[in-house]
Amino acid sequence: QVQLVESGGGSVQAGGSLRLSCAALGDTDSTNCVAWFRQAPGKEREGVAVIYTGGGATYYADSVKGRFTISEDNAKRTVYLQMDSLKPEDTAMYYCAAGFYSHGLPKDYGMDYWGKGTLVTISS
Numbered sequence: 001q002v003q004l005v006e007s008g009g010g011s012v013q014a015g016g017s018l019r020l021s022c023a024a025l026g027d028t029d030s031t032n033c034v035a036w037f038r039q040a041p042g043k044e045r046e047g048v049a050v051i052y053t054g055g056g057a058t059y060y061a062d063s064v065k066g067r068f069t070i071s072e073d074n075a076k077r078t079v080y081l082q083m084d085s086l087k088p089e090d091t092a093m094y095y096c097a098a099g100f101y102s103h104g105l106p107k108d109y110g111m112d113y114w115g116k117g118t119l120v121t122i123s124s
Contacts, residue, residue: 002026002113004096009118014088020081020118022096028053031098031113034079035106036070038092038120047105048094051079059105064090086122093117
């Protein structure tokens with residue numbers, strides 16, 4: 001079993017930055033990627049960014065390219081999502097998820113383990 005614990009959410013003004021963290025507990029051998037998803041009120045959950053833990057490949061949703069950066073610290077078993085130039089439309093609950101995926105930005109149904117989420121609120 002894998003347990004994922006997110007932290008780092010909060011409220012900032014547009015143009016500001018936040019860094020989310022996702023710490024993994026347990027045996028992650030059955031997974032090859034960690035992704036961040038978000039879900040805004042009344043909207044479907046969408047993939048934001050993913051990192052493949054084997055080779056470090058990363059992929060981003062078009063809406064966050066150039067503003068968000070996903071990275072990993074293997075020693076700490078933690079994946080980060082650095083979010084810069086935040087916009088009000090980035091407001092959502094952000095979830096960390098782990099699974100085994102072939103390549104690219106995964107769909108949520110392809111992920112096996114999920115954190116409980118951390119809330120990000122961007123004010124204009």
